[in-house]
Amino acid sequence: METLLIMLLMPLPVFMGRAYDPSPGIFQSKEEARNLECTRLSQAEAHERFPGQVPEPPARGTWAVTDALACTRRFMRSGERPARDEVILSSLRQTVGDITQTASALEAGELTWHVDAFYPEPAVAAKISVAARTELVERGRKVSDRVPVLAAGDIAVLWQLPPKRAYPLACARYFAQGVLTERDVFLGVMIVDARETRLHAGLCVRGEWKWLQ
Amino acid sequence: MAPVRPAFLSLLLVVLPTAVAAADSTLSDAQQAQLEALRGEIAAQIQLQAYDLLDELVFGWTEQPVFALETPLVLADVSVPVGFGSGMQALIENHFAALIVKNPRTRVALTHCPQCTAVVVHSGARGTIVSRGVDEPEALSTAGTLSGSRHALFLDFEVEGSALVLRARITRLEPTLPILYAKTLSTSTSAPALLRSGDRLKSAAEAHQEYVDALRGRGLYLVPIRIGVRTYATGSAQVKATPFPWLQVGVEGSLSQARSWMGSFSVGFSWAPELHTGWLAQGRVSRLISGSASSLTGPDLYAFVGGSVISIHGQSALAFQDQIPDLDDLLGLLAGREPDATFGAFQLGLELRIKNRIGAGVFLESLPAMGDAPAIGDYLDLGLIQFHSLGVEVSFCF
Amino acid sequence: MLSSGCVTVYQPLVSLQRPVVVDPRIANFEGQRMLVRCIPGDYLQPDDAEQLCRNVRALFTNQGAQVEVEVPRAGTSARDEQGGAKADLIIDLKARLVHEENSALLWTLSGLTFTLIPAITEFTFAQEVTIRDASGFQLASDTLQGRFVRYCGVGLWAVNSALDLLVRSEAEELTGDAPNKDFSRDFHGQLSQLAFNARMRSWVLRGFEESPRAQERLPSK
Numbered sequence: 039m040e041t042l043l044i045m046l047l048m049p050l051p052v053f054m055g056r057a058y059d060p061s062p063g064i065f066q067s068k069e070e071a072r073n074l075e076c077t078r079l080s081q082a083e084a085h086e087r088f089p090g091q092v093p094e095p096p097a098r099g100t101w102a103v104t105d106a107l108a109c110t111r112r113f114m115r116s117g118e119r120p121a122r123d124e125v126i127l128s129s130l131r132q133t134v135g136d137i138t139q140t141a142s143a144l145e146a147g148e149l150t151w152h153v154d155a156f157y158p159e160p161a162v163a164a165k166i167s168v169a170a171r172t173e174l175v176e177r178g179r180k181v182s183d184r185v186p187v188l189a190a191g192d193i194a195v196l197w198q199l200p201p202k203r204a205y206p207l208a209c210a211r212y213f214a215q216g217v218l219t220e221r222d223v224f225l226g227v228m229i230v231d232a233r234e235t236r237l238h239a240g241l242c243v244r245g246e247w248k249w250l251q
Numbered sequence: 252m253a254p255v256r257p258a259f260l261s262l263l264l265v266v267l268p269t270a271v272a273a274a275d276s277t278l279s280d281a282q283q284a285q286l287e288a289l290r291g292e293i294a295a296q297i298q299l300q301a302y303d304l305l306d307e308l309v310f311g312w313t314e315q316p317v318f319a320l321e322t323p324l325v326l327a328d329v330s331v332p333v334g335f336g337s338g339m340q341a342l343i344e345n346h347f348a349a350l351i352v353k354n355p356r357t358r359v360a361l362t363h364c365p366q367c368t369a370v371v372v373h374s375g376a377r378g379t380i381v382s383r384g385v386d387e388p389e390a391l392s393t394a395g396t397l398s399g400s401r402h403a404l405f406l407d408f409e410v411e412g413s414a415l416v417l418r419a420r421i422t423r424l425e426p427t428l429p430i431l432y433a434k435t436l437s438t439s440t441s442a443p444a445l446l447r448s449g450d451r452l453k454s455a456a457e458a459h460q461e462y463v464d465a466l467r468g469r470g471l472y473l474v475p476i477r478i479g480v481r482t483y484a485t486g487s488a489q490v491k492a493t494p495f496p497w498l499q500v501g502v503e504g505s506l507s508q509a510r511s512w513m514g515s516f517s518v519g520f521s522w523a524p525e526l527h528t529g530w531l532a533q534g535r536v537s538r539l540i541s542g543s544a545s546s547l548t549g550p551d552l553y554a555f556v557g558g559s560v561i562s563i564h565g566q567s568a569l570a571f572q573d574q575i576p577d578l579d580d581l582l583g584l585l586a587g588r589e590p591d592a593t594f595g596a597f598q599l600g601l602e603l604r605i606k607n608r609i610g611a612g613v614f615l616e617s618l619p620a621m622g623d624a625p626a627i628g629d630y631l632d633l634g635l636i637q638f639h640s641l642g643v644e645v646s647f648c649f
Numbered sequence: 650m651l652s653s654g655c656v657t658v659y660q661p662l663v664s665l666q667r668p669v670v671v672d673p674r675i676a677n678f679e680g681q682r683m684l685v686r687c688i689p690g691d692y693l694q695p696d697d698a699e700q701l702c703r704n705v706r707a708l709f710t711n712q713g714a715q716v717e718v719e720v721p722r723a724g725t726s727a728r729d730e731q732g733g734a735k736a737d738l739i740i741d742l743k744a745r746l747v748h749e750e751n752s753a754l755l756w757t758l759s760g761l762t763f764t765l766i767p768a769i770t771e772f773t774f775a776q777e778v779t780i781r782d783a784s785g786f787q788l789a790s791d792t793l794q795g796r797f798v799r800y801c802g803v804g805l806w807a808v809n810s811a812l813d814l815l816v817r818s819e820a821e822e823l824t825g826d827a828p829n830k831d832f833s834r835d836f837h838g839q840l841s842q843l844a845f846n847a848r849m850r851s852w853v854l855r856g857f858e859e860s861p862r863a864q865e866r867l868p869s870k
Contacts, residue, residue, distance in 0.1 A: 048765045056769070058543040061660040061798050064808065068821050068831070075413045076662040076796075078748055078773060089463050091544040093507030105748060107662075107773075107796075110413035113297060119334045121668035127333060128412045128667070131437070150427070161333045168330075168407045172418040175433035183405075183420070183428035184386075202857035230853060233671045236789070236846040238853050249853050264704045264833045 060109040072116055076109040084108060123162050125235040130169050134227070137239040138173040140250050141225050145243060149223045151181045156228035166227050166237065174225070186217040186224060201230045205240055206247035213245030220244055297332070297415055298339055300438045301408055302346050304417040307436050309350040310452040312357040317421060317432045323362040324421070327385040327403035332410040343406065354452065367403060367424075388424040402431070414438050473503045473607060475515060479644025481616065483570070484628035492570035492626055495529060495563075497521045503648070509544035510607065513537040513553070527565030534558055537602065550605045555614070557598040568592040570626040571618075594620045596640070608648055616640035654764060655801040656809045659828035661835050662773065663794035669838035671845045676713030681848060683709055683716045684736035692746040692774065695720055701742060708837050709844070738788070738847055740840075741779040747794065748773040759802060767802025778840060780847035786854075788847035793839055795832065 060076060062068040084092040084106035092106050114124060126133070151174050155166035167185075174181045188196070192211050196204045205226060212218040224242035239250040326347065331339045351361050367385045385403045407418040420433040453461070477499040483492035501517025514536050521529035535557035545551045563571060571592035583590070600614025615638035621627045622637070629637040671677055685705045687698035702718035709716045717736070751770040759768035773796045780789040800806075806824070813822040852859070 048762055059798070061658045061796065062821075062823060063658060064812070068823075071660050072666045076660075076794075078662075078794075089508060091507075091509045093509070112413045113332070113410040113415065114334060116666070116668065122670045123333060124668050125670070127409060130409065130411055131416065131435070150429075159333075164330070165333060165407070165409050168405070168418055168420075169409075169435075171430060172407075172420055172433040172435050175420065175430050176435060181430045181433070183422045183430055184426075200857070201853075231849055233677065234846050234849045235668075235670055235842060236850065238850070249856065251850060251854065264701065264829070264836060 060107065069116070073112050074109040075112055076107055079106050079108050081105055120159070122229075122232075122235055123159055126157070126162060126229075126237065127165060130165065133237050134166070134169040134173050137225075137227060137237065137250060138170060138177060141239065141241055142174070142177050142179060144241060144248070144250070145223050148180070149221055149243075151179050152184065152186050152218065152222060152224045153181070154185050154224070154226055156226060158229075158232070170225060170227055186212050186222075188212065188215065188217065201228075205242075205249075209240075209242035209247035210245050212242060218242065218245075297335070297408075297410070298342055300415045301339070301343055301417070303438060304408075304415065304436045305343065305347050305350060305406075306452055307455055308417065308419055308434065309347075309354055309357060310454060311434065312359065313354050313452060314454075316356065316358040318358045321358045321360055322402060324359045325362055325364040325367045325385070325403045325424075327367055327383075327405055327422075329406045329408075331408055332415070334410075339408075343408070347406070350452075385422070385424065386428075388428065389426055401425070411437070471505055471508070473648040474500070475503050475517065475610075475646045475648045476500050477517065477519070477612075477644045477646045479612075479642050481640050481642040483626075483640050484630045486624060486626045486628040490570055490626040493523070493526065493567055495521050495527075495567070496523070497529070497531060497644075499531065499533065499644075501533070509539075510551070511539045511544060513539075521563075523565075523567065525566070527563050527567035529561065529563045529567075531559055531561045533560075533598075535598070545604070545607060550603055551607075553602045553604060555598070555600050555602060555612075557600075557614075559596045559598065559616075560593070561596055562591065562593040564589055564591040566590070571621060571624055572626075573623045574625065594618055597636075598642075599638070600642075602646070604646075610646040610648070612644045612646065614642050614644075616642060654803045654806045655799055656806055656824055657797055657799045657828045658823060659832050660796045660798070661794075662796050663775075664791055665793045665795050665832075665835040665839060667839065667842075669842045671838075671842045673708065673712055673837055673841040677841065677845050678709055678848065679713035681714045681738060682736045683714045683844070684739045685709070685716055685718045686739065686741045687718070687720050688741060688743045689720060689722075690743060690745060693744040695722065701744075705740070705742065705840065708840065712841065736783055737851070738844060739781045739783070740844060741777075741781070743777040743779075745775050745777070746772060747775050748796075764802040765804055767800045767805045769798065769800055771796060771798040776836070778843055780844060782851050788850045789843050791839070791843055793836065795835070797828065 060066070060071060060074050062071040079087070081092060081095040081104045085094050088106075088108065095104065116124075118124075119127070151171075153167045153170045153174065155163040155170070157163035157166060171181050171183065188208065188211055192208070192215075196208050196211075199207065205228075209224065212224060218224055225239060226242065227237050227239045229236075230238055241248045241250060326344060329340045329343050329347075331343075348361055351357060351359055368383060370381060370383060371387060372379060372381050373387050373389065401424050403422050403424055405420050405422065407420075409416050409418070415438045417436045418433070419436070421431045422428050423431055477497070479497045479499070480494050481497065482494045485491050497519045498521070499517040499519035501515055503513055503515035505511075505513045514534070516534050517532075519529075519531035519533065521527065521531070535555050537553040537555040539545060539551055540554050541550070541552035568590040571594060572590070595618070597617045597619070598614045599617075600612055602610050602612035604610040615631060617636050618624075618627065618639045621639055627639050629639050630641050631638040685702050687693070687702040687705070689695045689698040693701070698720045699718075702720060706716040706718050749772045752768075755766070756768045758766045773794065776793045776795075778789075778791050778793065779787060781787050809823050813824050817823070
């Protein structure tokens with residue numbers, strides 16, 4: 039009995055040293071491990087970001103461990119939001135940053151920007167357009183909170199068309215109806231296939247539609 | 252046994268096209284309940300981080316006000332992360348209002364405009380439009396309900412991976428709805444809670460520096476004073492070792508502010524009138540087991556192992572002899588000959604520390620040289636090692 | 650025999666655990682021509698790169714694509730250009746070692762205690778994926794990071810085997826080929842999603858015109 043107890047106690051120091059390892063194991067399930075976002079950092083960077091947990095690297099270097107694995111739990115556990123919404127929302131800053139950067143570079147004049155998002159889930163669409171408007175203002179653009187709206191008849195027709203024709207036609211109608219003028223530019227952000235997780239974007243300037251990505 | 256060859260993703264890959272499908276997301280009632288509990292827990296964390304972001308936003312306004320003069324502002328909308336209920340909304344509104352009241356330097360005055368957030372129906376040249384008041388300022392203007400508020404604030408929170416992102420924008424309530432100000436703020440995935448008080452806001456950098464200073468203020472070295480009692484198990488003889496009170500003073504050091512590993516060295520003194528005077532020198536290594544870093548606010552639990560050399564002089568030392576005290580020993584005592592015993596001991600114990608200031612511990616001690624002492628029994632016999640003594644202690648660290 | 654006392658644990662670190670929408674069991678790339686290039690490096694030996702490429706070819710072939718694979722060797726780039734010109738999507742896969750830990754002291758201790766103290770080795774890798782069209786325009790790129798930790802010890806293996814047998818659900822099992830399956834599921838899922846996103850981007854940027862070579866049906870909104 040005692041020998042068995044000692045045998046069980048032997049690996050204890052090793053396990054105590056790895057008690058906070060984020061990988062799946064006896065005390066952590068795979069599902070929990072998948073809800074972490076982890077990055078490897080140098081010891082200096084880890085100390086800067088986690089001064090309470092990671093010691094300062096020694097001035098003269100060391101043979102011991104010199105990096106850290108920093109893990110943060112995701113707020114939304116996997117499966118809590120629909121997969122596509124989760125991917126789109128999790129990468130919103132980066133995606134919208136890329137789109138607004140490209141768009142700003144193409145239309146650098148003193149124009150008023152309007153933004154709308156075309157996404158099946160209205161709550162996510164609202165988040166996308168808010169993110170794009172905020173980002174454009176931060177890039178120094180003049181942005182309007184007003185969403186250009188077409189007449190009900192136009193919308194009924196556009197709804198039936200494939201994206202290839204729907205967006206250019208909508209752009210032309212915006213211009214024709216005076217919803218957008220020569221001093222306006224419209225940025226549309228959308229997905230065109232239910233299976234994709236990367237947003238596309240297009241610009242409507244002077245009645246002409248241009249795909250950005 | 253060869254270590255794993257660190258390579259070849261290819262070798263780890265299995266062709267399993269049928270297994271790659273999206274997982275079924277049907278949840279049992281129990282899983283659903285668990286999910287709800289988790290959601291509640293996460294909401295509490297999000298709320299604190301949302302407060303942090305609001306603090307940072309308002310601090311920014313105190314440093315660089317959006318308006319030159321005090322300006323009425325309508326809090327038009329607070330949107331919470333997709334998937335969260337609206338309970339958080341009210342908490343955010345209240346916190347934001349409190350911040351604005353406590354920080355007049357923002358040059359913003361929150362005003363009440365129920366029509367701004369209500370759904371309004373407006374008939375005009377473009378037809379009949381049903382929308383929120385803030386989205387159709389003409390309607391509000393016509394109805395004369397803007398009550399001096401010409402600016403609307405929108406706060407949008409979204410969860411992006413492990414970060415919470417706040418996007419704030421101020422729109423002028425006129426037909427073109429121009430956005431005057433917009434700001435994106437994100438919780439750094441690693442920064443500790445900034446814990447700023449509403450009336451003395453600080454920048455994130457200042458708050459981080461304060462946290463670092465608080466850590467440094469703790470120092471890596473402490474002077475612990477331990478007051479404890481050791482009791483010894485009764486052995487085969489009728490003689491019983493009395494409990495020993497100990498007072499120990501020493502120095503304790505840790506490698507980092509995490510205090511996950513600590514080492515200490517202390518010397519101790521024990522005295523009982525007519526019975527004994529004792530000395531002790533002890534070294535200990537402690538490992539934090541209640542977390543990866545010691546807490547600034549909560550208790551920490553450490554497991555420790557240690558080694559001591561103990562020297563006892565006086566009557567009590569008789570209990571640590573290899574034989575039952577006999578007549579000779581008693582005569583020796585009467586003749587003024589003081590018995591003594593010096594032996595080594597190993598400890599294994601647990602200590603609960605609060606903010607590294609006050610601690611309480613319990614430990615088992617093995618006295619390898621006391622295996623044959625008839626007066627000393629054991630509390631726990633693991634075959635290879637026996638624990639003869641049980642001790643409790645309280646510590647005060649300076 | 651000896652390695653049967655080891656438990657390898659896989660942990661996705663960056664992007665590998667991201668949700669996937671595309672279903673790799675169906676024909677997502679019908680009529681598409683793909684060139685998959687597995688670029689050997691310090692971390693990925695040419696033989697391993699070839700095996701990786703074969704594996705990825707099977708993945709995309711099952712989804713309806715015509716896949717060519719290539720393992721570029723030093724000084725050979727001719728086939729590169731020819732193959733690239735014919736392909737709708739060119740997928741470059743490059744792997745690198747981010748971190749490795751393997752303590753000789755722990756192996757010694759493990760040996761002395763007849764593996765009661767387990768020996769632990771771990772490595773973190775980064776798999777870089779870049780997808781371009783035939784003209785070389787970058788359509789998508791990502792870096793997938795994962796970590797493998799291998800515990801070798803008879804006690805630990807026994808405990809985990811017992812837990813797998815008695816307690817854990819199939820999805821939570823750690824022993825056997827569970828890490829390979831988990832990694833494959835993640836890697837194949839992410840690769841399929843990235844390629845699909847790239848394909849859609851290419852399609853949109855061409856004004857929804859299919860390349861002359863692609864004969865598949867257009868997805869509709």
